[in-house]
Amino acid sequence: MRYFVASMMLAAAAGTPALAQNAPATPILPDATILDVMATGEVSRVPDxxxxxxxxxxxxxxxxxxxxxxxxxxxxxxxxxxxxxxxxxxxxxxxxxxxxxxxxxxxxxxxxxxxxxxxxxxxxxxxxxxxxxxxxxxxxxxxxxxxxxxxxIDGPEAALDEARVDAVKRARARAELYAQAAGLRVDRIVSIGEQGENRGDQPRPPVLYARAVKADAATEMLPGETEVSATVVVRFLLK
Structure with missing residues (x-):
């Protein structure tokens, strides 16, 4: 009979709370391995x-x-x-x-x-x-x-949902990788918990606005792209 817990943290942001403090308690299972994976999913949007x-x-x-x-x-x-x-x-x-x-x-x-x-x-x-x-x-x-x-982004919920789906897919792919390396297979997901989200806000440092020298010149506002992300912790059962 064997049992161990492996934890993987894949979040890009620093300062993420320790996984052991957030993962739900799981009963000890005979002849099973528990793998916890933290993953961040991202999608790009143009700010509006x-x-x-x-x-x-x-x-x-x-x-x-x-x-x-x-x-x-x-x-x-x-x-x-x-x-x-x-x-x-x-x-x-x-x-x-x-x-x-x-x-x-x-x-x-x-x-x-x-x-x-x-x-x-x-x-x-x-x-x-x-x-x-x-x-x-x-x-x-x-x-x-x-x-x-x-x-x-005005109304980022749809983008956040895409990021959540991406995060779970990333967690699953990482779990498959570790299971294969350990000679095991992913049996099922035990639990999923959301750890945080980024709604795509882009704060900028304060700047003093200055008009262009030419009277006919107009100020441009370039939105670029921003990243919307969601971080999840997924607990997998490996056999």
Missing amino acids: VATLRAGVVTQAPTAAAASAENAARMASVIKALRAAGIAPRDIATASVGLSPQYRYAENQPPAITGYQASNTVSVTFRDIAKTGAALDALVKAGANQIDGPQLS
Whole structure:
């Protein structure tokens, strides 16, 4: 009578929890081998949603003047967003700030030289092809700070299901390989557990948006491709 447990971890991401902590308990079977395989399935998709932060930063000698100028310019930015066809549900306030600006001199206390006001909104563009023209319109309307974008997939569930199927196929193929190497065969699947998923979001580091030098140049937004993935742990019974 023989029994042993072999564990294989095939996930691409670092920091995956130890398999022994996640695999369900399996009763000891006579003359059988248990093989645990962790596998990640992936599919490629073109992102169709872009999310970024657009805002206005203003400075003035007084807090009231900085806030008033900021509010006026931000109103123009919001108007430009609506004129570009952005729905109200896709525009949300991200941050509002007002802070003093200081001058520092040696052996002297800091002196307030003015105030800086900021207002930023998070904007979701559901037509990436029109994002560049909308960004140019925002800058013309007064926006002087734009961060992003983060590209994602609108409704990734279908892609995730494909990735799950791919993950199980990969786990099965790996199990067949180990069974053959050990002079055994895969008898059946004992259990399947999902360990995690990647829905295809592509975060980007914040960047300060700058318009092209030529007046007739337009900003381009290139979506590229993103990977949607799902990771599973499959327990096989080998004989």
